[in-house]
């Protein structure tokens with residue numbers, strides 16, 4: 001039997017792990033430290049606090065730790081936004097009804113992150129504790145192996161497993177026989193070994209059954225992909241015959257009227273759960289990615305260049321350029337590697353800058369505090 005907790009993604013059969021179950025790092029010690037607490041999942045994050053749940057569609061507000069409440073003042077020296085819970089995080093809760101309070105954040109075992117655009121460089125945690133990210137891409141004008149590669153880089157760096165879902169396979173095949181096989185083979189050429197690529201007709205629930213392997217009880221999935229790729233259509237099909245808009249459920253408000261509200265975390269009939277936070281669309285690198293992971297072939301070539309710091313431009317003895325000239329390495333793939341490396345390096349520089357600022361701010365604060373203490377109690 002699947003428990004209510006499992007349906008919202010809890011990875012254990014009971015409310016605490018039993019012998020033989022794999023426990024994520026850092027969890028065991030918190031279970032011991034809080035013997036009277038119970039697990040719950042963050043389903044909504046607001047300025048004023050969190051909504052947690054222990055069963056599908058049954059969220060309730062819980063008081064958070066004081067240090068998380070100050071996080072809004074991050075630029076004035078509050079805690080790093082990443083150290084406080086996000087949608088998908090597991091927490092330990094004590095107390096009932098209006099007195100429920102979070103006593104601990106269980107360390108997340110994976111995260112989907114992106115760099116947010118805007119005036120200040122900011123890293124956004126889109127969802128925590130995600131097992132599988134479906135990278136949704138249509139087999140139409142949207143089909144773009146380079147973009148898929150970019151998504152894979154981001155997903156893998158966060159610790160989740162990417163699965164490429166190619167929608168509109170029905171249309172592609174109707175247009176030209178063999179089109180789907182060609183696209184799948186094209187992705188194979190990217191050298192992404194072990195990557196699952198699943199062509200589907202997102203409108204047809206029986207076709208979407210091909211994703212069943214990733215939708216077992218206790219698993220959490222997320223869908224990413226550009227606008228029009230078929231995310232909403234796919235989500236509807238994952239719900240089977242219950243036709244509803246993505247992540248939206250109809251529920252009665254206090255006056256008994258039916259209203260449609262957005263739910264970030266929804267249980268699927270298969271027993272898995274889906275996190276769908278607004279703005280989970282295009283992903284940008286955060287600066288923490290390891291580009292070499294997706295391009296091990298290029299790194300291996302570069303290691304054999306004559307010069308260790310070869311920029312693969314006009315240097316003599318460049319193995320990378322030789323591979324491109326002899327057709328072993330696709331020039332476009334190399335260009336994409338370059339572009340991604342530059343983007344990640346740029347983001348990494350901004351991230352480093354931000355960390356220096358943050359440190360300086362921390363130093364200023366402790367100086368001010370020391371001065372105040374000195375004034376009050378005299379030097380000691």
Ligand SMILES: Nc1nc2c(ncn2[C@@H]2O[C@H](COP(=O)(O)OP(=O)(O)OP(=O)(O)O)[C@@H](O)[C@H]2O)c(=O)[nH]1
Nearest residue numbers: 167168169200201202203227228229230231232233
């Ligand atoms: N024939 C066919 N049509 C599809 C398939 N997947 C999506 N579509 C159609 O493509 C259009 C866009 O699909 P959506 O599901 O709205 O795309 P989305 O990714 O949710 O787009 P945003 O909400 O803008 O992010 C719709 O008209 C769908 O009916 C498919 O596998 N086959």
Ligand SMILES: [Zn+2]
Nearest residue numbers: 305310312318
């Ligand atoms: Zn070189």
